[in-house]
Amino acid sequence: MLKLKDGSSIAKIGQGTWKMGENPNSRESEIKALKKGLELGMTLIDTAEMYGDGRTESLIGEAITEYPRQKLYLVSKVYPFHAGKGKIFDSCDASLKRLGTDYLDMYLLHWRGNIPLSETVACLEELVKRGKIRRWGVSNFDLSDMEELLTVQNGENCAINQVLYHLGSRGIEYDLLPWQQEKGIPVMAYCPLAQAGNLKCALKNSTGLEEIAQKHGATIYQVLLSFVLANENVVAIPKASKASHVKDNYEAVKIILDEQDIKRLNMEFPPPKRKVPLDIE
Template identity: 30%
Template sequence: MITHLQDTITLNNGLQMPGMGLGVFQVANGATAEMVKNAIEVGYRSIDTAAIYGNEEGVGEGIKQALTSTSLQREDLFITSKVWNDGLSYEETITAYEKSLEKLGLDYLDLYLIHWPGKDKYTDSWKALEDLYDQGKIKAIGVCNFTASHLQNLLSFARIKPVINQVEFHPRLQQAELHSFCNNHQIQLEAWAPLMQGGLLEDETISKIAIKYGKSNAQVILRWDVQNGIIAIPKSVRRERMLQNADIFDFLLTDEEMATINAMNLEQRVGPNPNEFDFAL
């Protein structure tokens, strides 16, 4: 269990990944540079973006500015991007990777993910990711929004096991079966929308726990993620909120409090169900 914002989790290929990061979903490209720069300056080392977000240029500019304003080197950061659904052939995946790298202004990515499985559209794309990994252009490869059945199929042909499955995960959507599958196969679960896109910030059950510790609902939820061994990538454009989200390492939820939050599960999504949405373009 991580005990500091910059603590890392060891992925199944031996790579060290920060146990908490910053997501930039739905942040305009023009606002992303300052956001990323601020995040790195206050201590975040992991930044998660995607081609479809349309803000890779801003992320790259923010990284450049942060490396100028701090003593950090590129190797101190962990940068993730994702290939979108409109280009999942082998050749299209290679091209998409190169475009993302160019927009980010980087020489390599730490982690590259297939964004959605679609209707088993990921076979050729995964082979492309494996080859990029073999060539040293990516330090780790993984997937997003894969169910246990998607992962089972992927593992049936993959030469390289995914290190990450990034999925919607929060107290109302705990995906116990998927979490167990990932644990059993040494695939790290990473949470997008860990705060249910703000839907849990006023929840009374979590508020009761938060009051006890003098914390916010967001801090309690992120602490719950940490104690569950989940990597979380909360989004915030405000520097003070970034600091608040990271201020979760000075308290420990009791077993009873963990059980109370665990009991909140309703399998309730704020995003699409991977089994029902193909994202065909």
């Protein structure tokens, strides 16, 4: 578990759902995967109104029907063009309806848009007051965005920033990650497995990763996940559409990379030495 600024806790590992719910032929497998995660205690589930145009939220709603709501940690995201007083309240209600719940544990601005941050934050604070969400955060915000956010009234209430982060995409380690750690704002890492290595093909062909995986009796994907989880200020939300992959992700928590492992990974996939643009995919 990881402590948030408001004193509440969030799990270090959860379930991502990007691209789930889009193919009817995969629905049964995806629901089984989500349920397997819940069975293992992976009760943090991340989604967004954008995913499958709402179909992903509906899929999750079906998967969690029989699970006690108080044991779940549901995170969803609002489109930037819905994140103003004209649409955000309807967007939130629509997400709640699809998920079959009356509140979200966390609601995120999906990425920076044209609506002023001051207006979005005011709306998010109003949703908290109405009991529709417990807390709020942002997604795909780089350091300059986060710095601006904290100048806005109540901007300091931002609980988390969800960004792409994996061994092959370490740009946030240069400035964003340490800055957020200093401010007490965790990073939620999406695609921590680099979409099974497809976002960075060198990961799948890495002899270093393979050797470290063999050393720990693990897969390279479990090593990728353990690398992200090793940072105390990072929450990981790997996506798995099959129950067996969910179990693999859960088992990765037990892998503790030692100093030699990290040194080997740093040689092959070095941390940034300068500012780089925030990766989106």
